Amino acid sequence: MTITINGKNKTTQDTSTVATLLASLQLAPETVVIELNTKIILPDTYQSTTLSEGDQVEIIRFVGGG
Amino acid sequence: MIRVNEKSIHYQEGTSINDLVNKFKPAADIFIVNGFPASTDTPVHDGDRCVLIKKGSIPTPDEMDSLLLARHTPGVHTKIKNSVVAILGLGGLGSAVAGAMAKIGVGKLLLSDYDVVEPSNLNRQHYFVDQIGMQKTRALQDNLLRMNPSIHLELIDTVLEESILSHFFSDVDVLIECFDSPAMKAATLRSVLREMEHVSYVGSSGMAGYGSNNSIRTTMISPGIYIVGDEKSEARPGMGLMAPRVGIAAHHMANQALRILLGVEQSRQ
Known part of the structure; x- marks a missing residue:
């Protein structure tokens, strides 16, 4: 299936969750803010969404440093 | 009427700065009329705002206020003075942002950090060697009040987590996120978006090392939500945080907060 990530189309597996998407992008889940169809998704639902x-x-x- | 050091005075035709100095502050050697430097023979007109200052003497809080008013113009000064800004994390970014906010006279600052000043902080953070071991909130309070005694400070030493952020910061005009931890950075933006609908936000991501000045930029995520940094220079061994580039990012953040407060950048509401 095709989804849009930050304005760009991306083809993913039909069974993708937010968690598997982040893993495929090599992003640490605790360092990102995710909006799915304009709604903020909480980290404890990344696996189930x-x-x-x-x-x-x-x-x-976000990358560390301040 | 004219204003002399923020006091209303009856205006007399033909008055010069020299007349005001003789009458109100004979020792004064700096003169500001309507925000611009003036000389003793500058004529004064009805409605003018005159500030007379003695160089080298410590101004009273009222005089400090007059100085800012004269320098920033009344409309700008009043907006800044009536603002409330929160600074989360008082490290290299936060301590520099706080200095800029204090110097321009932001009325109230909420300063939040649970940690103490450590020797390793001093390569970039605005503390002094004799403050090592002090709670950062207290040390910064001391330093900011030496810069501008007119500001009001609220210190928060609590270890913050996502679930309690809105309890502390829901009523501020602008929240400036200066944490070190990327998880707390993400948690803060999530909390602002979900639970603080009226709070504008300036966050940070990527300012370690000594990369290009101009790769530090301010990006609008949505109206009232801005992130400063190059989005990739992560603090790690071999690429530490250093005063110059952290300072660039800090002052992007401070200026963005100012622009929001003055209404030239979109705020949340």
């Missing part, structure tokens, strides 16, 4: 065709995912990633 499945993605569907056409979903709009916004990923804001």
Whole structure:
């Protein structure tokens, strides 16, 4: 299926969850903020939130230092 | 009427700065009229704001206020003075952001950090050697009040986590995220987006090392939500945080907060 990540189309497996998407992008789950179809998703639901065709995912990633 | 050091005075035709100095502050040697430096023979007009200062003497809080008012113009000063800004994390970013906010006269600052000043902080953080071991909130309070005694400070020493952020910061105008930990950075933005609908946000990601100045940028995520940094220079062994580049990011953040407060950048509401 095809989803949109930060405005760009990406093909993923039909069984993708937010957690598997982050793993495939090599992003540590605790360092990102995820918006799925304009709604903020909480980290404890990343495993259980499945993605569907056409979903709009916004990923804001933070690196350490301050 | 004219204002002399923020006191209303009846205006007399033909008055010069020299007349005001003789009458109100004979020792003064710095003169500001309507925000601009003036000389003793500068004529004064009805409605002018005049500030007379003695160089080298410690101004009272009222005089400090007059100085800022004159320098920033009344409209700008009033907006800044009526603002509340929270700074989360008082390290290289937070201590520099706090200095900028104090110097421009932000009315109230909430300063949050659970840690103490350590020797390893001093390569970039705005503390002094004799403050090692002090709680950062207290040390920064001391330093900021030496910069501007007119500001109000609220110190928060609690170890913060996502679930309690909104309890402390829901009522501020701008929240400036200066944490070191990427997990706390993400948690803060999530909390602002979900639970603090009126709070504008300036966060940070990527300012370690000594990379290009101009790769530090300010990006709008959505109205009232901004992130500063190059988005990739992570603090790690071999790429430490250093005063110059952390300072660039800190002052991007401070200026963005100021722009939000003055209404030239979009705020949340």
